[in-house]
Amino acid sequence: MKILIMKKNNKNNIKKQFPIFKQKINGNPLIYLDSAATTQKPQDVIDCIEDYYSKYNSNIHRSAHQLARKATEKWIEAHEIIADFLNAKSYKEIIFLRNCTEGINLFVNTYGKQNLKKGDYVIISEMEHHSNIVPWQILQKEIDFNIEYIPINSEYRLDLDWLKKRADELKDKLKIISVVHISNVLGTVNDIKEITSIAHSVGAVSLVDAAQSVARLKIDVQNIDCDALVFSGHKIYGPTGSGAIYVKEKILEKMPPYMGGGEMIREVHKDSFSLNELPWRYEAGTPNIADGIALGEAIEWFNKTVTDLGGYERLVEHEKSLINRFLSNFEEMEWFKLFGSKERLGVITFNIDGFSFSGCKKGTVESNKYGEEIINFLSSKGLCIRDGFHCAQPLHERFDKGPTLRVSLGIYSDEADIDRAVKLIKEGVLRVM
Ligand SMILES: Cc1ncc(COP(=O)(O)O)c(C=O)c1O
Numbered sequence: 265m266k267i268l269i270m271k272k273n274n275k276n277n278i279k280k281q282f283p284i285f286k287q288k289i290n291g292n293p294l295i296y297l298d299s300a301a302t303t304q305k306p307q308d309v310i311d312c313i314e315d316y317y318s319k320y321n322s323n324i325h326r327s328a329h330q331l332a333r334k335a336t337e338k339w340i341e342a343h344e345i346i347a348d349f350l351n352a353k354s355y356k357e358i359i360f361l362r363n364c365t366e367g368i369n370l371f372v373n374t375y376g377k378q379n380l381k382k383g384d385y386v387i388i389s390e391m392e393h394h395s396n397i398v399p400w401q402i403l404q405k406e407i408d409f410n411i412e413y414i415p416i417n418s419e420y421r422l423d424l425d426w427l428k429k430r431a432d433e434l435k436d437k438l439k440i441i442s443v444v445h446i447s448n449v450l451g452t453v454n455d456i457k458e459i460t461s462i463a464h465s466v467g468a469v470s471l472v473d474a475a476q477s478v479a480r481l482k483i484d485v486q487n488i489d490c491d492a493l494v495f496s497g498h499k500i501y502g503p504t505g506s507g508a509i510y511v512k513e514k515i516l517e518k519m520p521p522y523m524g525g526g527e528m529i530r531e532v533h534k535d536s537f538s539l540n541e542l543p544w545r546y547e548a549g550t551p552n553i554a555d556g557i558a559l560g561e562a563i564e565w566f567n568k569t570v571t572d573l574g575g576y577e578r579l580v581e582h583e584k585s586l587i588n589r590f591l592s593n594f595e596e597m598e599w600f601k602l603f604g605s606k607e608r609l610g611v612i613t614f615n616i617d618g619f620s621f622s623g624c625k626k627g628t629v630e631s632n633k634y635g636e637e638i639i640n641f642l643s644s645k646g647l648c649i650r651d652g653f654h655c656a657q658p659l660h661e662r663f664d665k666g667p668t669l670r671v672s673l674g675i676y677s678d679e680a681d682i683d684r685a686v687k688l689i690k691e692g693v694l695r696v697m
């Protein structure tokens with residue numbers, strides 16, 4: 265009993281650690297259900313950034329003075345924290361970047377460019393975020409390889425039988441399989457260990473987009489055996505402009521450089537240069553020092569918070585119960601159209617029959633009544649949810665859908681958030697029906 269009370273208190277305390285929730289919007293509580301776009305930041309992370317700028321702001325890996333030494337130590341320490349968090353073998357396998365998008369672009373333009381030739385195949389899936397589609401399409405224009413998509417079956421899952429068969433047909437022409445771990449629209453959790461093993465069975469490599477999974481599932485890159493994995497810091501309670509890519513050291517050793525400049529080199533002469541050690545050879549120029557260090561702080565905060573909650577299983581259980589609570593409230597509503605299966609994590613995506621939504625890209629909606637009035641009403645009441653394609657237009661097209669609405673959860677989301685969101689969405693729809 266005592267344990268239960270302690271855990272409940274910890275859950276209630278989570279929101280209090282986020283200063284943004286202290287504010288009112290037009291006298292209403294802030295209900296933030298847009299964490300798949302970006303999470304809010306706990307005070308510890310905000311303090312860490314302030315600490316850097318007010319106490320030891322300095323460039324890293326360069327000067328030998330005290331401030332520079334401290335900043336460099338903290339920068340390396342942040343890499344070590346991420347390596348431990350993902351269970352990488354060493355911090356040498358962790359490259360800091362601005363976000364997940366930059367990580368995928370790095371992999372495409374280094375490993376991809378080096379290993380793909382005309383006629384080869386890259387397989388992605390029908391549920392990818394644009395950041396795992398467009399970089400491949402750009403490189404395809406240069407190299408003329410083929411891109412295929414793992415189909416989604418009627419249960420909104422990836423068809424891995426298709427993938428196995430296709431890998432067997434393509435054999436060594438298949439070079440890379442790059443897939444999302446949790447879809448930011450369907451909330452489907454993909455079996456990335458199985459997908460990696462299919463890639464390896466024909467000598468291909470796997471890249472995992474962990475943007476939505478890193479803050480809700482335990483990631484162990486050695487267990488998954490993936491060759492590379494990317495995530496954004498801002499989706500795991502860290503600052504914007506921070507993120508990382510993990511790449512196996514044996515692959516990194518052979519990969520060509522990405523950007524050239526200071527810090528990625530050991531020596532430079534008029535007609536040559538030599539490369540710095542890993543991972544610094546992939547971090548050219550002055551990086552986002554404050555936010556990278558604060559990403560380390562965010563991961564430490566997250567680890568501690570998950571432990572206090574009772575582990576990842578409890579986090580997932582809590583999220584599933586919030587999703588069920590939300591969905592059960594709309595069971596009787598004929599106008600509520602869920603996109604995807606009820607079995608999902610992180611996001612609930614849906615349409616309101618008869619209305620169209622377009623996010624910030626106005627003018628893309630052609631048919632049906634425009635749902636702007638509903639969105640404006642929800643926003644005026646302090647409810648933050650997202651409308652649009654959620655950067656996954658091919659997925660929407662696959663199911664013949666226009667833009668959708670999305671409610672997404674964070675570690676601070678609770679029953680009160682869900683109940684208020686349900687009440688406001690019903691009210692907003694009834695006002696305009
Ligand atoms: C599944 C997925 N992949 C990639 C991204 C891109 O993340 P970022 O914009 O931080 O680079 C997102 C962002 O929403 C995402 O949800």
